Structures are given as C-alpha cells and as structure tokens.
Amino acid sequence: MIDRQRIIDNFLEMVKIPSPSLKERVIADYVKSQLEKIGLEVIEDNAGKSCNGNSGNIIGILKAKGSKNKKILFSAHMDTVSPCNKVVPIIENKIIKSDGNSILGGDDKAGIAAILEMLNQLKDNNLDHPDIIVVFSIAEEIGLLGARKLNIEKYAPDFGIIIDSGGKPGTVTIQAPFAAKGKIEIIGRSAHAGLEPENGINALVVASHAITKLRLGRVDEDTTSNIGVVVGGTAVNIVMPSISMIYEARSFDGKFLDELLIETKTIFRDTAKKFGAEFKEDIVKGYDGFKIEEGSEILKILEDACKNIDIEYKPIKSGGGSDTNIYNEKGIPSINIGIGMSKVHTTDEFIKIEDMIGCTKLLLSIIDKI
Numbered sequence: 001m002i003d004r005q006r007i008i009d010n011f012l013e014m015v016k017i018p019s020p021s022l023k024e025r026v027i028a029d030y031v032k033s034q035l036e037k038i039g040l041e042v043i044e045d046n047a048g049k050s051c052n053g054n055s056g057n058i059i060g061i062l063k064a065k066g067s068k069n070k071k072i073l074f075s076a077h078m079d080t081v082s083p084c085n086k087v088v089p090i091i092e093n094k095i096i097k098s099d100g101n102s103i104l105g106g107d108d109k110a111g112i113a114a115i116l117e118m119l120n121q122l123k124d125n126n127l128d129h130p131d132i133i134v135v136f137s138i139a140e141e142i143g144l145l146g147a148r149k150l151n152i153e154k155y156a157p158d159f160g161i162i163i164d165s166g167g168k169p170g171t172v173t174i175q176a177p178f179a180a181k182g183k184i185e186i187i188g189r190s191a192h193a194g195l196e197p198e199n200g201i202n203a204l205v206v207a208s209h210a211i212t213k214l215r216l217g218r219v220d221e222d223t224t225s226n227i228g229v230v231v232g233g234t235a236v237n238i239v240m241p242s243i244s245m246i247y248e249a250r251s252f253d254g255k256f257l258d259e260l261l262i263e264t265k266t267i268f269r270d271t272a273k274k275f276g277a278e279f280k281e282d283i284v285k286g287y288d289g290f291k292i293e294e295g296s297e298i299l300k301i302l303e304d305a306c307k308n309i310d311i312e313y314k315p316i317k318s319g320g321g322s323d324t325n326i327y328n329e330k331g332i333p334s335i336n337i338g339i340g341m342s343k344v345h346t347t348d349e350f351i352k353i354e355d356m357i358g359c360t361k362l363l364l365s366i367i368d369k370i
C-alpha cells in the first residue's frame, strides 16, 4: 500500500537540504510545493520574522472528504541541529544513516516524509478523511519557537499528532515534564589569599554551604534537578570573588516544580546573606509539561489504530520537550508518536526504513479510526 520508493526518495531529498534552525527557507519551499502538488491549500505564517528566521511555519489545509467530522493536526518540524551543512545519506541494510560527518536529520524530516506519504496515499486511493491541518514548524530545536508563534487557535484542531520521537511505531509520549533553567551567581569579595584572606569572601565556600542543603539529582519519581556547569575563580592566590552555576529542574508536577525553585533560591539567598555575599539568579520556566489521560478520546483512537495494523501500543513518559508541549499548553490535546529515529543529535543518527513506513501506516490507520 505505501509507496516505498516515493517515501524513501522524498526523505533522502529532504535530508540533503541543510536546514539549521532559523534557516529553513529551502526546505520550507520544498514542502510547500509538495503540499500544493497533493492539493492542499498552503499558507506560510510570519513566525520567522519575529525570531529573525528566513522562513515561517508552513501550514497545509485539506478539507474533509466523507462524513468524518473531526479536525486533526499533523505536525513535524523542519529545522535540524548541526552539523548539517552537507548531509550525505547512505542506505545500508535497510537503514538510512549519514556518512558520519553530519547528523542525518531524520529528526524531524522522517516525520515530514511520513506526513507527506500519508497525504499522497489519501489522494491516490481517494480515501475518506477528516479535516486535516498540517504544520511543518520552524525553530523547534532552539526552544519550540515556531510552534510558540503559530496561531494554531485560528485552525482549532480537535487533536494534535506530532511525529517527532524515537521508539517503534506505536510508541506514544503521553506525558512530558515542566522545565526551568537559568544561572545562579554568588558574588563574594576578592582578597590576597596569603596576605589578607580574612578580608575576602570566598564565593565557592558560600556556594558549597548552599549546595549541601539543596535537593539535586532525582528529587522524587516525578522530579529531577541538576547543576551542570560551574565557573569561578581568577587565580590560585586570590580568594574566589564570584562563582556562577547553570541550574535546571524538571518535573511532571508543575506545582511541585514551582515549590522546588523557591526552595533552591531561598537556600542560596539565605546562605549568601549569612556570609555577607550577594546572590543573583535568572532562572525561568520554559515550556509547560503535559499529561494525556489514559482513556481519553485521542488515546482510544491511537490504541484502536495500532490494533488495526497489528502493532504494539506503547504509552511512555518522556523527559524532554517538543512542539507537543506547546500545543497542549494552547489547549489542543496532543501526543508525540515514535518513528524510530535513533541516536538523534549525533553524527551516528540513523533510522530504519521499516519504521518510517510503519509510522506512515499508523497515520493512515489513525485516519481510518477517526
């Protein structure tokens, strides 16, 4: 049923187009022409202008055929991480990978390829389908900027299916965490370490006292926190005048994350005060987390769709963020489904052709079950 050669050719064509975040122009024009060829109404929004990109999000609209009365969003992102200036895809043992000098960009061009093949199948086989909104977003990798700027409310889909994760087809992310990160600084006072150490305030000592009181690592089963970078000091004979740390915390429980952030800041502030040092921070919350309840309509459809084509339905929690977080934040129940992309964000990235095809079958099965 799936046109194997067409999806492979389309995928290879797209991965060869460099598309780092905010430089998606060429891939945007490519997917625009593909969508138009299939017969969708295509719109480019002005999301790129507000974040200095050279392309907007590409939105495709396909009116329903038959009696299915839902409106479904299908989405994947166009940008990739680097290195991506020259991607040379290689097919070996039914796996597509790069030549080792760049990422492959299956994250997330595999998602785009699956959506385009699904649309081609609907057209070629004259299949019934609901209203379909396709979004190929920009700047996902640098903070979900395209999805954030997109006026998705205008199109008002009932559900969102985002194709942007690993795992075999049938794997579905139904929960992702709230997240926060930022810099913490302790400013003490420098002094000659040999001549007058009592006139200094060692920022490292202050930070150390605070850190012993912090909850770091796996805070509870829903929450993690980490100090990943520390920078401080000027010379061995100078009392360390300041220290800065990069901190992050994530939790499936948004309220608990707020409490943990307050606790962390309070410990640093109180400790700094005790030592006569100064405390600064710029920790901000990024995207919101989400949780799709088991038994909700979208998951029932997905479970049926998996059964229909005899693949395992496998709901999972994810520790990372994607455009899915933004659509849920905007009130559209959305899930992120697996397409088998592996070792993403590395030059070892690869994808099995079977998984790309399996995911396309699943998309068609979802449409069938709506």
Ligand SMILES: [Zn+2]
Pocket (backbone or CB within 6 Å): 077, 107, 108, 140, 164
């Ligand atoms: Zn991605």
